[in-house]
Amino acid sequence: MNEDIDLEKLEQATFRTANQDGLTEFWMGLMIMAIGLLLVNPVFVPYIALIIIFQVAVTERIKEKYTYPRIGVVKLHDESEIPSGVAWITFAIILIVAISAAMISIRVDHEIVHLIATWAPLLVGVSFLKPAAYLVERSGLKRYYGFGLATVILGVFVFLLPLQHPAVGMSAFMTLSGGILTLAGITSMVHFIRKYPVLETEVGGYEQEE
Numbered sequence: 001m002n003e004d005i006d007l008e009k010l011e012q013a014t015f016r017t018a019n020q021d022g023l024t025e026f027w028m029g030l031m032i033m034a035i036g037l038l039l040v041n042p043v044f045v046p047y048i049a050l051i052i053i054f055q056v057a058v059t060e061r062i063k064e065k066y067t068y069p070r071i072g073v074v075k076l077h078d079e080s081e082i083p084s085g086v087a088w089i090t091f092a093i094i095l096i097v098a099i100s101a102a103m104i105s106i107r108v109d110h111e112i113v114h115l116i117a118t119w120a121p122l123l124v125g126v127s128f129l130k131p132a133a134y135l136v137e138r139s140g141l142k143r144y145y146g147f148g149l150a151t152v153i154l155g156v157f158v159f160l161l162p163l164q165h166p167a168v169g170m171s172a173f174m175t176l177s178g179g180i181l182t183l184a185g186i187t188s189m190v191h192f193i194r195k196y197p198v199l200e201t202e203v204g205g206y207e208q209e210e
Contacts (some may be wrong), residue, residue, distance in 0.1 A: 012140035019139070021067045022188025027055050029182030036174025038166055039102050054170040066189070070196035102170035117166035118159070121157050121173035125155020128177070147184070151177050 020049040029049055098120035105117040132148030158173045
């Protein structure tokens with residue numbers, strides 16, 4: 001029993017170390033923002049495509065320049081399974097239905113579609129509690145609950161706004177939620193760089209300041 005607890009804590013510590021540069025939150029935030037902007041203007045389709053195509057390459061370049069010189073190369077073991085379960089399936093269904101309803105409501109004047117699109121920010125805001133709980137489980141950091149709580153509050157706020165069209169509400173919710181996550185990622189990166197300064201040695205290499 002003790003070995004299982006120690007292993008779990010070790011995995012959480014490794015996850016925290018590998019993701020303390022904030023890049024995970026940054027890219028997730030950008031993607032959520034892009035989806036929100038896409039709801040009001042299809043011109044942002046290339047923006048999403050660029051994130052998907054270049055995210056891995058750009059992340060690796062950033063890590064090579066800022067992360068690895070400070071903490072070394074931290075690699076997590078590859079997970080063989082995608083997070084699953086009733087809660088994850090429910091989250092995926094709510095997200096797909098909400099975004100689809102918001103997009104369809106722009107072109108189709110249907111009462112049910114508009115009703116779903118109107119409730120979409122609130123439903124998605126609550127459903128974001130699942131990813132937040134997952135990150136808490138993986139990292140051991142309860143601060144991720146803050147993002148889940150923020151999305152719930154934001155969802156309620158947008159839902160109560162007297163908007164002319166429900167798609168605007170969903171777009172605003174996704175854009176603001178993504179913005180919160182992106183800002184959190186940038187803040188984590190700035191804190192990480194300040195916490196682990198790198199000093200150049202006389203032979204041209206680098207060493208971490210103790």
